[in-house]
Amino acid sequence: MALFSGILFVFLLPGAxxxxxxxxxxxxxxTLNTTVGGRLHAATxxxxxxxxxxxxxxxxxxxxxxxAIQANYTSPTFRLQSFSANMNVEFETCMSTQSGCLLxxxxxxxxxxxxxxxxxxGEIPPYYIDVSTASDxxxxxxxxxxxxxxxxxxxxxxxxxxxxxxxxxxGLWTHNLQTMNYDAxxxxxxxxxxxxxxxxxxxxxxxxxxxxxxxANNAIFIGAYAQTVGVSGxxxxxxxxxxxxxxxxxxxxxxxxxxxxxxxxKLRTANACQNADLxxxxxxxxxxxxxxxxxxxxxxxxxxxxxxxxxxxxxTAANLQEYFEILVNTSAKWGAxxxxxxxxxxxxxxxxxxxxxxxxxATASMAQLVAFAQANNGTATIETLSSWLPFFTRFIVQVQAxxxxxMVIGSRLMPQALFQTTEGRSRxxxxxxxxxxxxxxxxxxxxxxxSFNYTPGTTSVTPAWRNSLWELSSGFVWPYxxxxxxxxxxxxxxxDFVHEQLTALAPDSGAxxxxxxxxxxxxxxxxxxTNYARLLEIKKKYDxxxxxxxxxxxxxxxxxxxxxYPDLAA
Numbered sequence: 011m012a013l014f015s016g017i018l019f020v021f022l023l024p025g026a027x028x029x030x031x032x033x034x035x036x037x038x039x040x041t042l043n044t045t046v047g048g049r050l051h052a053a054t055x056x057x058x059x060x061x062x063x064x065x066x067x068x069x070x071x072x073x074x075x076x077x078a079i080q081a082n083y084t085s086p087t088f089r090l091q092s093f094s095a096n097m098n099v100e101f102e103t104c105m106s107t108q109s110g111c112l113l114x115x116x117x118x119x120x121x122x123x124x125x126x127x128x129x130x131x132g133e134i135p136p137y138y139i140d141v142s143t144a145s146d147x148x149x150x151x152x153x154x155x156x157x158x159x160x161x162x163x164x165x166x167x168x169x170x171x172x173x174x175x176x177x178x179x180x181g182l183w184t185h186n187l188q189t190m191n192y193d194a195x196x197x198x199x200x201x202x203x204x205x206x207x208x209x210x211x212x213x214x215x216x217x218x219x220x221x222x223x224x225x226a227n228n229a230i231f232i233g234a235y236a237q238t239v240g241v242s243g244x245x246x247x248x249x250x251x252x253x254x255x256x257x258x259x260x261x262x263x264x265x266x267x268x269x270x271x272x273x274x275x276k277l278r279t280a281n282a283c284q285n286a287d288l289x290x291x292x293x294x295x296x297x298x299x300x301x302x303x304x305x306x307x308x309x310x311x312x313x314x315x316x317x318x319x320x321x322x323x324x325x326t327a328a329n330l331q332e333y334f335e336i337l338v339n340t341s342a343k344w345g346a347x348x349x350x351x352x353x354x355x356x357x358x359x360x361x362x363x364x365x366x367x368x369x370x371x372a373t374a375s376m377a378q379l380v381a382f383a384q385a386n387n388g389t390a391t392i393e394t395l396s397s398w399l400p401f402f403t404r405f406i407v408q409v410q411a412x413x414x415x416x417m418v419i420g421s422r423l424m425p426q427a428l429f430q431t432t433e434g435r436s437r438x439x440x441x442x443x444x445x446x447x448x449x450x451x452x453x454x455x456x457x458x459x460x461s462f463n464y465t466p467g468t469t470s471v472t473p474a475w476r477n478s479l480w481e482l483s484s485g486f487v488w489p490y491x492x493x494x495x496x497x498x499x500x501x502x503x504x505x506d507f508v509h510e511q512l513t514a515l516a517p518d519s520g521a522x523x524x525x526x527x528x529x530x531x532x533x534x535x536x537x538x539x540t541n542y543a544r545l546l547e548i549k550k551k552y553d554x555x556x557x558x559x560x561x562x563x564x565x566x567x568x569x570x571x572x573x574x575y576p577d578l579a580a
Contacts, residue, residue, distance in 0.1 A: 030157060030158040030159045030160070030178065031137070031159045031178045031179070031180065033158075034157050034159060038153070038156075038157060039137070042149060042150075042153050045145075045149045046139050046142075046145075046146045046149050046150075047142070047146075049139055049140045049141070049142060050137060050138075050139055051093075051138055051139075051140060052136065052137055053094050053134050053135055053136060053137060053138050053181065054094060054131075055094055055110070055129055055130070055131060055132060055134055056089070056092050056094040056102060056111070056134075057076075057079055057083075057111045057112060057113050058111055058129050059072035059075035059076040059079060060072075060079060060080065060113065060123075060124050060129075061111065061124050061127065061128070061129035062124070063126075063127065063128040063129060064128065064129050064130075065128065065129075065130055065131060066130075079113070079118070080113065080118040080119045081118075083113055083115065083118035084115060084118075084412060084413055084414035084415075085413070085414075086236065086237065086238040086410070086413045087237070087238060089167060089238075089413060089414070090166055090167070090185070090216070090238045091185075093138050093164065093181065093183045093185070094134050095167055096167040096169065096174070096175070097166075097167045097169070097238070097413040097414075098169070098413065098415065098417045099112055099115075099414060099415065099416055099490075100172070100416040100417075100418070100497075101169065101172035101174070101175045102132050102133065102134060102175075103132040103133060103574075104130075104132045104133050104177060104573075105494070105497055105575065105576050106494070106573060106574050106575060106576045106577070107574070108493070108494055108497075109131070110129075110130055110132035110133075111129035111130060111131075111132060112416075112490040112491075114490050114491075115414050115415040115489075115490060116489075118414075122491075123491070132177075133172070133175045133176070133177045133574045134175070135162055135175070135176065135177075135179045135181035136178070137180055137181065138180065138181030138182065138183050139180070139181070139182055139183065140183050140185075140186055141182055141183060141184050141186070141187060141213075142186065142187075144269075144271050144277045144304055146182075147271040147302045147304075148271055148275050148277070150180060150182055151271070151273050151274075151275050151557055152275065153180065154180065154557050155555055155557060159178075159179065160176055160178070160179040160559065160571075161176075161179055161182060161557060161558060162174060162175055162176040162179040162180070162181050162182070162298070162560070163181075163182045163243075163297065163298045163302055163558075164182070164184070164185075165183075165185060165213060165214060165240035165243035165244070165297075166185065166214075166216060166238050166239060166240040166243065167238075168236065168239050168240070168244075168245070169244065169524075170417075170418070170419050170524065170525055170526075170528075171523075171524075171526065171528055171561055171562060172528070172561055172574075173244065173296075173297065173298045173560035173561050173562075173563060174244070174297075174298065174560075175574075176559075176560070176572065177574050184213040184240075184242075184243070184303070185240075186214050187212035187213040187214040187215075187304060187305065188212050188214050188215060188219075189210070189211065189212040189215075189305065190209065190210070190211050190212070190215055190219065190220065191209065191211075192207075192208075192209050192223070192224075192227040192229070192310075193207070193208050193209075193210065194207050196208035196210075196266065196307060198266050198267045198281035198282065198283060198307070199267065199279050199283070200279075200281075200283045200284045201281060201282060201283040203282075206266070206309055207310050207311075207312075208266055208307050208308060208310060209223065209224060209227075209229070209231060209308055209310050210267075210305055210306070210307040210308075211241050211242055211305060211306060211307075211308070212242070212304070212305050213240065213242040213243060213302075213303045213305060213306075214240065214242075215241050215242065216237065216239060216240060216241065217231075217233040217234045217236065217237055217239045217241060218237035218238065218402070220233060220241050221233065221398065221399050221402050224310055224313075224399075225313065225398070225399040227310075228313040229310040229311065229312065229313055230254075230310060230311040230312070230313055230314065230365075230397060231310050231398075232252045232254045232255065232258045232259070232261065232264055232308075232310075232311070233245075233250075233252055233261070234250070234251075234252060235252070235253060235352065235410060235455070235457075236406070236410040236411060237402075237406065237407055237410065241306065241308070242268075242303045242305060243297050243303065244296065244297030245524060246261045246262065246265060246297075246303075246306060247262075247292055247293075247294070247295060247296055247299075247303070248294065248296050248297060248471075248522065248523040248524040249261065249262055249294055249471045249522055249523065249524065250262055251455065251457040251458070251481070251522060252350070252457055253350040253351045253363055253455075253456070253457050254350055254363065254398070255350055255457045255458060255459045255462065256345055256348050256349065256350040256456075256457070256458065256459060256461050256462065257348040257364075257365050257366055257461060257462065258365075258459075259459045259462040259464065260459050260462075260469070260471065261308070262294050262469045262470075262471060263459060263462065263464065263468075263469060264308050264309040265292075265306055265308050265309075266281060266307045266308065266309055267279060267280065267289075267306070267307040268280045268281070268289065268292050268303055268306045268307075269303070269304040269305045269306070270288070270292070270300070270304060271301050271302050271304065272288070272300065272301040272552040272553065273301060273552060273554075273557040273558055274552060274553070274554065274555075278301075280292060287548050287551070288300060288548060290468070290470055290544075290548075291470055291544075291545055291548040291549070291564075293468070293469040293470055293471070294469045294470035294471030294472075294538070294541070295470050295538070295545045295548070295549075295564050296523050296537070296560075296563050296564060297560075298558060298560040298563055299549060299553075299558055299560065299563045299564050299565065300548070300549060300552055300553065300558070300564075301552065301553075301558070311365075313397045313398075314365060314397065315394050315395065315396055315397065316363050316364060316365045316395055316397065316398060316401060317363065317364040317365075317367050317368075317369055317371075317372035317393070317394055317395075318361070318362070318363050318391075318392070318393055318394075318395055318401055318405070319351075319360065319361070319362045319376050319379070319380075319390065319391070319392045320359070320360075320389075320390070320391050320405070321359045321360050321361075321376075321379055321380065321390040321391075322358065322359035322383070322388055322389050322390075323358055323359055323382070323383050323386045323387070323388030323389075324358065324386070324387065324388065325358045325446070325451060326386075329386050330443060330446060331439065331443060332382065333382060334439045334442040334443065335435075335439055336378055336379055336382055337360075337442075338429060338435050338439050339429075340379070341429055341456070341479050342426060342479065343375075344362070344375065344456075345426070345456075345458075345460040345461060345479050346460070346461055347364065347366065347367060347371075347375055347461075348364050348366035348367065348461055349362045349363070349364050349375070349456070350362065350364075350456050350457050351363055351456050351457075352409070352453070352454065352455055352456065352457075353452065353453070353454035353456065353480075354409065354451075354453065355450060355451040355452065355453045356451070358451050359383075359388065360379070361405055361409065362376075362456065363401060369392070369393070369394045372392055373392050376390075376392060380392070411485075415487050415490075416488050416489075416490065416492070416497075417485055417486065417487045418485070418486055418501055418504050418527075418528055419483055419484065419485040419486075419504070419525055419527070420483060420484060420504045420505070420507055420512065420526070420527035421481050421482060421483035421484075421508070421512070421521050421522060421526065421527070422481075422482055422483075422508065422512035422513060422516050422519055422520075422521050423458065423472075423474045423475060423478035423480070423481055423482075423516065423519045423520055423521060423522065424438070424478055424479055424480040424481070424482050424515065424516055424519070425477050425478050425479070425516055425518075425519050426460065426477050426478060426479050427477070428516060429479055437515065438515065441511065441515055444511075445484065445511070449484050449486075449507070450484075452482065452483070452484060453483055453484065453485060454480050454481065454482055454483065455480070455481040455483070455525075456479070456480055456481075457481065458475055458476075458478045458479060458480070458481065459476065460476075460477075460478065460479055464476055470538060470544070471538070471541075472520035472521070472536070472537055472538050472539040472541070473520075473539050473540070474518075474519045474520035474521075475520070475522075478519065481521075481522055481525065482515070483525060484504075484507060486500050486503060486504055487500075488500045494576060497576060498576050498578060498580070501528060501529065501576065501578060504527055504528070504529075505527060505528075505578065508527040508530075509527075509531060520535070520536050520537060520538075520539055521536045521537060523537040526562070528561075528562075528575070529578060530562060533562040533566075537562075538564070542564070545564045546564055546565055549564050550565070553565070559571060561575065
């Protein structure tokens with residue numbers, strides 16, 4: 011081991027001595043640390059303070075730190091503060107070797123998870139840079155090019171595909187880029203366009219932060235459905251859906267400008283008037299691919315009232331078909347009216363919002379669903395809230411996806427055409443009944459830009475977004491101590507569900523890259539459709555030395571580069 015400027019460099023990965031990161035000399039690490047102003051840090055697993063063994067070596071338990079981790083193991087805001095924490099913990103581990111450092115999500119204080127168990131590095135990068143300036147990122151790209159050490163980029167840790175992690179990489183953590191600015195007269199650099207109301211956020215700013223900031227400036231920011239999603243990271247670059255998207259579009263429809271360090275080492279401003287090809291690629295091409303974002307600027311809406319329906323009921327064999335028929339038969343009308351939201355699993359029901367209708371119009375629109383709830387001992391409330399922030403505060407924090415567990419999801423965008431014919435509606439209802447019988451109630455984000463006035467060709471997400479009504483999905487979890495065969499079984503179940511059931515419903519559709527299936531068989535078409543070839547050209551232009559790579563991203567080099575993903579065929 012070597013000590014440089016207060017940083018303890020410990021070679022953490024026994025048995026991996028052929029990896030590039032362990033061939034880097036002490037002098038090279040020291041130079042990098044000096045270049046980035048001492049912001050190079052050694053990373054250890056999130057739950058290490060609770061273990062007495064680390065990589066099979068005896069260490070001391072840190073009782074105080076462990077108690078805090080146990081108390082907050084499933085808290086997204088607590089996990090947000092740690093480079094080593096993911097919202098879904100399987101990507102803290104190396105699944106293929108069952109090497110990791112997890113507590114029992116159902117009882118984080120359980121000693122069964124820690125006694126006589128070694129906490130291992132898993133997929134956590136041994137070292138990371140706490141990014142403060144563009145020059146930190148430029149130094150990382152230079153270092154990677156000179157040493158062969160791969161890079162990984164992490165913002166908040168919301169990542170169902172594990173793209174923010176890579177074993178033996180140098181991590182770049184953008185969480186502490188925390189600037190926010192409101193401009194009522196924003197014009198993108200070098201553009202001669204009309205001023206617009208916009209908010210510029212640093213790459214580490216979360217949805218809750220920007221929602222509160224926008225509301226304080228009498229504005230609404232169109233963002234994600236969880237308080238700790240990063241505004242400028244993978245959410246945006248993968249598309250960025252919102253329950254307000256039916257009326258206001260995806261995140262990529264609303265971003266006006268992005269400042270990014272590309273792998274060729276240049277700090278660039280990308281908008282419609284400069285680096286326009288890169289701007290197009292960033293508007294849907296996915297995170298971790300074209301560079302590291304410093305900040306992004308987004309169009310905002312005036313602060314306006316919204317209508318909300320919150321409906322719940324207890325599903326039974328007698329009422330499920332009627333419920334699904336109401337949803338399927340009415341969703342095209344609801345989409346045209348501007349409704350968006352989530353069809354929930356627990357409790358069963360919906361939470362929808364609408365920024366376009368009056369309360370009386372909203373009540374008339376949802377009359378059939380309200381009558382269903384009342385007839386089935388459910389509840390249904392339709393009300394006007396003063397703006398988006400009160401809705402977020404009251405509803406989203408309570409129903410956002412749980413964290414701290416191992417979870418995999420699979421999804422497909424369901425085209426509007428499926429809802430417009432008797433045969434299509436019947437097939438969809440039959441699928442929902444079968445999915446419920448096999449896996450439980452479905453979880454369905456209703457967050458497509460179905461009634462947004464989109465200019466064709468301006469973004470690089472799959473065109474399937476533009477003619478779809480639902481993102482039909484399902485999620486599966488497994489215990490912290492599952493064996494490799496058990497993990498493979500869950501991953502295989504999701505893969506088969508997506509490709510045998512969801513794809514059969516919508517064979518020519520696509521999926522949201524941020525909520526896709528980990529082992530998606532045809533990811534180029536599924537995530538980007540006909541846009542993939544152009545995206546690959548742009549990737550090669552700005553990353554000529556192929557310094558950035560992540561799982562199933564544009565230009566992906568293949569599974570051999572990511573050995574922690576289990577081989578489903580094994």
